[in-house]
Amino acid sequence: MLGLNLIDNGLSNFFALETLRHGTNPINAVSIHFTGGNPAYGGTSTGSGSTEDTPGYFFLTKDSEMPHLFNTVNSLSRFYAKIPSCASRAISRRLFPKFFCGLSSYNWAKQTIGDPDQPHHPLLSVVQRILCFSLSILGVLITPTLKFRFKKIEPHLEEDPMTEQWAYKTAQKVEWWRIGTLGTLVTGLNLNWVQRAKENPAKVLTGIIQLAIGAALLVTALSLAATQAHLIAMLALEMVLA
Secondary structure, three states, X not given: OHHHHHHHHHHHHHOOOEEEEEOOOHHHHHHHXXXXXXXXXXXXXXXXXXXXXXXXXXXXXXXXXXXXXXOOOHHHHHHHHHOOHHHHHHHHHHXXXXXXXXXXXXXXXXXXXXXXXXXOOHHHHHHHHHHHHHHHHHHHHHOOOEEEEEOOOOOOOEEOHHHOOOXXXXXXXXXXXXXXXXXXXXXXXXXXXXXXXXXXXXXHHHHHHHHHHHHHHHHXXXXXXXXXXXXXXXXXXXXXXX
């Protein structure tokens, strides 16, 4: 899994693409994979935002323009100088979408199980809250972050002031074919790659390193799987012949 993830990210960086991420609950993630990011669903009851704040927008967290992880956490600002900006941004890119995934999963659970904040018997509210929280954690663990590939930050992607400058919002539909490795190949395989590589040499070098490590991990995993399969086959043969 780690090897495949490194290869996926490595290809995107090698082609010097912007990877904008979206975190949501498992049900919405499947739908977005097939239909794309639809701003018409912004602010719905199973999303990560409230209906007052997010109607008509689809949200994507930033990539190369992602601010430092602790820029908006004043109580942790003293650690700012101790964390390299590249490491901080790498953490931010993965942490923020998971935060929204948890919110969306919790809201979906409320719609399915029942809202614990509504007037109920106290014991029922406690049970509903525990179940919603548990499903929220499960959603974070099992739902992959959706990665949309762009050659550059397009004009329709607006800064979202509500998220302290670490997300974009758009009123346009984001195409499904931008997601994942398919999005990398469709978006990145063009003559503009050379120019993007000249403008982002560090990103291209990072991609090469990620591809090399990912390929090595994948080959190692396949080799171990083949060895285990051979041992199991030999043991089965010995049992048959015994």
